[in-house]
Amino acid sequence: MKKLINDPENVVNESLRGLAAAHPDLVRVHFEPNFVYRADAPVQGKVAVISGGGSGHEPMHGGFVGNGMLDAACPGEIFTSPTPDQMFEAAKATHGGEGVLYIVKNYSGDVMNFDMATELATAEGIQVQSCLINDDVAVENSEYSQGRRGVGTTVLAEKICGAAAEKGMSLEQVAQTCQKVNANGRSMGMALSSCTLPMKGSPTFDLGPAEMEIGIGIHGERGRYRELLKPVHEIVQTLAEAVIKDLPFRQGDQVLAFVNGMGGTPALELYIVYMELAQICRKMGLSIVRNLVGSYITSLEMQGMSITLLKMDDDLLKLWDHPVRTPGLRWGM
Amino acid sequence: MKKLINDPENVVNESLRGLAAAHPDLVRVHFEPNFVYRADAPVQGKVAVISGGGSGHEPMHGGFVGNGMLDAACPGEIFTSPTPDQMFEAAKATHGGEGVLYIVKNYSGDVMNFDMATELATAEGIQVQSCLINDDVAVENSEYSQGRRGVGTTVLAEKICGAAAEKGMSLEQVAQTCQKVNANGRSMGMALSSCTLPMKGSPTFDLGPAEMEIGIGIHGERGRYRELLKPVHEIVQTLAEAVIKDLPFRQGDQVLAFVNGMGGTPALELYIVYMELAQICRKMGLSIVRNLVGSYITSLEMQGMSITLLKMDDDLLKLWDHPVRTPGLRWGM
Numbered sequence: 001m002k003k004l005i006n007d008p009e010n011v012v013n014e015s016l017r018g019l020a021a022a023h024p025d026l027v028r029v030h031f032e033p034n035f036v037y038r039a040d041a042p043v044q045g046k047v048a049v050i051s052g053g054g055s056g057h058e059p060m061h062g063g064f065v066g067n068g069m070l071d072a073a074c075p076g077e078i079f080t081s082p083t084p085d086q087m088f089e090a091a092k093a094t095h096g097g098e099g100v101l102y103i104v105k106n107y108s109g110d111v112m113n114f115d116m117a118t119e120l121a122t123a124e125g126i127q128v129q130s131c132l133i134n135d136d137v138a139v140e141n142s143e144y145s146q147g148r149r150g151v152g153t154t155v156l157a158e159k160i161c162g163a164a165a166e167k168g169m170s171l172e173q174v175a176q177t178c179q180k181v182n183a184n185g186r187s188m189g190m191a192l193s194s195c196t197l198p199m200k201g202s203p204t205f206d207l208g209p210a211e212m213e214i215g216i217g218i219h220g221e222r223g224r225y226r227e228l229l230k231p232v233h234e235i236v237q238t239l240a241e242a243v244i245k246d247l248p249f250r251q252g253d254q255v256l257a258f259v260n261g262m263g264g265t266p267a268l269e270l271y272i273v274y275m276e277l278a279q280i281c282r283k284m285g286l287s288i289v290r291n292l293v294g295s296y297i298t299s300l301e302m303q304g305m306s307i308t309l310l311k312m313d314d315d316l317l318k319l320w321d322h323p324v325r326t327p328g329l330r331w332g333m
Numbered sequence: 334m335k336k337l338i339n340d341p342e343n344v345v346n347e348s349l350r351g352l353a354a355a356h357p358d359l360v361r362v363h364f365e366p367n368f369v370y371r372a373d374a375p376v377q378g379k380v381a382v383i384s385g386g387g388s389g390h391e392p393m394h395g396g397f398v399g400n401g402m403l404d405a406a407c408p409g410e411i412f413t414s415p416t417p418d419q420m421f422e423a424a425k426a427t428h429g430g431e432g433v434l435y436i437v438k439n440y441s442g443d444v445m446n447f448d449m450a451t452e453l454a455t456a457e458g459i460q461v462q463s464c465l466i467n468d469d470v471a472v473e474n475s476e477y478s479q480g481r482r483g484v485g486t487t488v489l490a491e492k493i494c495g496a497a498a499e500k501g502m503s504l505e506q507v508a509q510t511c512q513k514v515n516a517n518g519r520s521m522g523m524a525l526s527s528c529t530l531p532m533k534g535s536p537t538f539d540l541g542p543a544e545m546e547i548g549i550g551i552h553g554e555r556g557r558y559r560e561l562l563k564p565v566h567e568i569v570q571t572l573a574e575a576v577i578k579d580l581p582f583r584q585g586d587q588v589l590a591f592v593n594g595m596g597g598t599p600a601l602e603l604y605i606v607y608m609e610l611a612q613i614c615r616k617m618g619l620s621i622v623r624n625l626v627g628s629y630i631t632s633l634e635m636q637g638m639s640i641t642l643l644k645m646d647d648d649l650l651k652l653w654d655h656p657v658r659t660p661g662l663r664w665g666m
Contacts, residue, residue: 002525002545004602004638006564011601018604021611022624058600192335212335231339263599266634267391267661268344269337271351278354293355293660301599301636305337327626328600331663 001201003301008198012055012077019062023327026066033083035090036062037072042096047165047174048072050090051103051158053110054079056195057218059328060155060297066326069162071095078197078300079219081109087117091126099127099171103157103178105150106134129171131178133157135185135308137246138215138223149217152260152308153185155296156320159329163322177319181310186243189306190223190235191216191262195299214238218262218299232269236276239307244284249309251285256320258308261295265303270294273305281309290320296328334534336634341531345388345410352395356660359399366416368423369395370405375429380498380507381405383423384436384491386443387412389528390551392661393488393630399659402495404428411530411633412552414442420450424459432460432504436490436511438483439467462504464511466490468518468641470579471548471556482550485593485641486518488629489653492662496655510652514643519579521572522639524549524595525562528632547571551595551632565602569609572640577617582642584618589653591641594628598636603627606638614642623653629661 005011012034019036020029027036035052042048051061052074061073072090076082091100100121104114111132118128133150142149157178164174191213194203204220207213212235215223249255259274261267274293281288289312297306312320323332338344345367352369353362360369368385375381384394385407394406405423409415424433433454437447444465451461466483475482490511497510524546527536537553540546545568548556582588592607594600607626614621622645630639645653656665 002543002562002636004525004565004568004598004606006566006605011605014608015601015604018606018608018611018626022604022607022626056599056601058604063600192337210335229335232337233339235337264597264634264636265337266389266596266631267396267628268348268389268633271348271355271391272339272344273337273351274355275347275351278351291355293351295600298599300601301597303335303597303634325664331658 001196003198005198011198012075016062016075019327026325026327030093033086033089035072035074035086036065037090037094038065041071041094044096045098046096047098047169047171048091048094048096048100049103049161049165049174050087050094050100052082052087053105054081056300057297063328064158064326068166068322068324069326069329070158081107081113084113084116084120087114088120091121091128095126101161101171101174101178102128102130103154103161104130104132105154106132106147107144107149108146127171129175131175131182133182135182135187137186137242138188142217143221144219151189151218152187152258152297152306153182153310156185156256156258156308156310157181159324160316160319162324163319166322184311185308186246187306187308188239188242189216189304190214190239191302191304193264193303194220195302216304218297220299232272233276236273237280240277240280243307243309247311249286249311254287254289254312255281256290256310256312257281257288258292260297260306260308262302262304263295263298264301265305270305277307289317334529336531338531344531345408349395349408352660359658359660363426366419366422368405368407368419369398370423370427371398374404374427377429378431379429380431380502380504381424381427381429381433382436382494382498382507383427383433385415385420386438387414389633390630396661397491397659401499401655401657402659402662403491414440414446417446417449417453420447421453424454424461425457428459434494434504434507434511435461435463436487436494437463437465438487439465439480440477440482441479460504462508464508464515466515468515468520470519470575471521475550476554477552484522484551485520485591485630485639486515486643489518489589489591489641489643490514492657493649493652495657496652499655517644518641519576520639520641521575522549522637523547523568523572524635524637526597526636527553528635549637551630553632565605566609569606570613573610573613576640576642580644582619582644587620587622587645588614589623589643589645590614590621591625593630593639593641595635595637596628596631597634598638603638610640622650
């Protein structure tokens with residue numbers, strides 16, 4: 001295992017220290033329990049949008065804390081759910097009197113712990129709603145989830161709900177917006193290589209020198225099948241077809257197309273993926289009105305990518321375009 | 334070799350098509366000869382800032398084209414210098430009557446070809462100056478360069494000179510600003526793994542399973558030495574000491590600290606590197622007034638990172654903070 005780390009046990013804490021040191025204008029980090037929160041929190045009169053999950057997916061979620069996106073993010077250990085006290089303390093530290101939305105990726109540990117945090121916060125008099133993201137069309141159940149896994153759409157939901165909260169929408173409205181994003185977003189990914197957990201030191205799974213895994217999860221969970229590596233246009237066709245058929249996306253739909261790198265795939269290749277995806281969308285009569293290309297929900301140093309399509313309307317477009325200023329996503333201010 | 338590509342011969346062209354498709358509001362791509370240029374070029378009454386070099390280092394340079402940074406970028410084949418006609422045509426297409434600055438990384442092919450392009454453009458009546466970036470302290474000469482290689486400082490020079498041009502400075506002033514950035518910037522990098530050229534299909538060099546290369550170049554050129562992998566705090570100490578000693582940076586200096594990923598290293602690890610670098614700077618009495626953490630000048634899917642320090646003053650700070658809007662770097666608009 002080759003990683004730029006010190007002690008495998010301190011990877012998450014040290015990376016959080018780096019994040020805090022690099023972006024003091026945007027975020028603060030609270031330790032024990034760990035959470036990243038907006039430097040100007042709590043923002044009075046605004047719904048607080050909070051997410052969290054295992055670490056190893058950076059910039060998600062800690063890199064999405066800031067004006068126009070998350071109020072707080074709760075990082076667990078690598079690929080391990082954060083604990084209810086992290087989520088509860090994050091809610092206490094950042095809520096501004098208008099309630100809290102928890103955005104939860106559908107993994108059993110996350111769901112259970114955000115449920116407990118919701119109880120704790122509610123008992124404290126904080127109004128909480130939570131919204132589940134389960135957009136991965138690859139598999140119906142998986143090693144860590146009942147039902148579909150939450151993947152790429154999470155990034156889009158955090159951006160869009162952050163904007164909704166910033167614009168002064170109520171908790172009910174922000175939660176409905178999140179459900180709408182989840183209902184209209186679909187994803188699927190693939191991997192060329194495994195990733196290696198720092199504490200384990202060996203690859204999570206083995207792929208042959210000419211193999212790829214189609215439908216991979218962001219923790220290296222098995223997907224649909226393995227096969228020999230193909231030209232990228234065939235790979236993108238496979239993923240895009242599965243995604244488009246599932247919603248289904250229909251001719252004339254306006255979509256946001258998100259090409260996401262898994263951490264170890266360079267931008268050079270992601271733009272080739274985007275070129276292929278744009279061609280497929282054109283052929284299918286889908287109009288790409290916005291896009292995002294980069295490594296935003298990653299799986300440590302895994303090589304691979306995922307595709308997310310989100311069906312857009314005018315309301316979602318306005319929220320997407322709203323200014324955002326976080327370590328990992330920034331425009332308009 | 335596992336890459337998300339179609340034909341190895343078309344990697345650069347297809348990636349450029351993806352870049353153009355993803356960012357039509359920011360850039361256009363001209364093919365044969367290939368160059369990326371601002372969607373609103375030529376901008377009349379402004380110095381045009383142009384760079385270029387081999388592909389495989391994305392987002393540099395094509396991802397840095399846009400308002401507040403480059404007017405054009407000339408991508409060669411992977412790790413291969415662009416040709417003089419690319420640079421010449423880019424100058425013709427984007428100059429706005431106030432001259433052109435070529436920002437050139439110090440590699441023999443780039444230097445020769447930008448020199449020829451300068452002659453061609455001058456003969457055409459376009460005023461051209463060029464500025465060499467040679468900030469890599471690792472080695473004094475290398476496989477592809479006479480003198481020091483141009484690496485991380487290039488990113489900072491492109492941002493700062495782009496701002497200078499946008500603010501209406503003259504060609505002379507923009508060129509002087511570029512020389513000042515180069516004179517005050519120093520870098521050094523390291524690698525945990527090699528990268529693989531698509532056309533070659535096998536790694537550029539071999540590193541043992543527990544080895545790293547200190548002082549690596551962005552084309553996989555040999556650096557200073559190989560040794561067994563160490564904890565990241567020792568690695569950062571080695572690089573930072575070499576960089577600090579070279580300028581030298583002195584107690585009380587204000588610096589921009591740039592932690593750059595080589596393409597295959599995830600953000601999680603880059604922030605640990607930043608944490609270590611911030612501690613070293615504090616101990617040495619250097620005040621980090623700005624920072625940049627991410628994969629900006631890469632080497633395909635290489636795992637590794639580089640550190641750049643740039644000594645700042647009020648003028649450079651103002652230029653750094655000026656709004657920028659490109660596919661790869663964006664703030665303030």
